């Protein structure tokens with residue numbers, strides 16, 4: 001058995017994914033908010049602005065950016081400068 005550490009609250013849990021079951025609902029909601037935002041506005045504004053407009057923390061935005069499935073807009077992703085560099089998943 002393998003424990004995962006929740007990237008949102010730091011709790012350990014036994015389940016698939018990057019966040020624990022408790023955080024899953026909010027994380028899914030924020031991820032879809034983020035995807036809707038970049039579909040309409042792109043990523044040109046940068047992480048800080050997107051965070052301010054969506055209410056999603058920079059840490060979570062960086063994590064969402066690292067997810068697969070955003071490969072359909074590689075040009076937009078190439079324009080962004082990630083503040084904290086590597087993301088610790």
Ligand SMILES: [Zn+2]
Nearest residue numbers: 006009020023
């Ligand atoms: Zn959690």
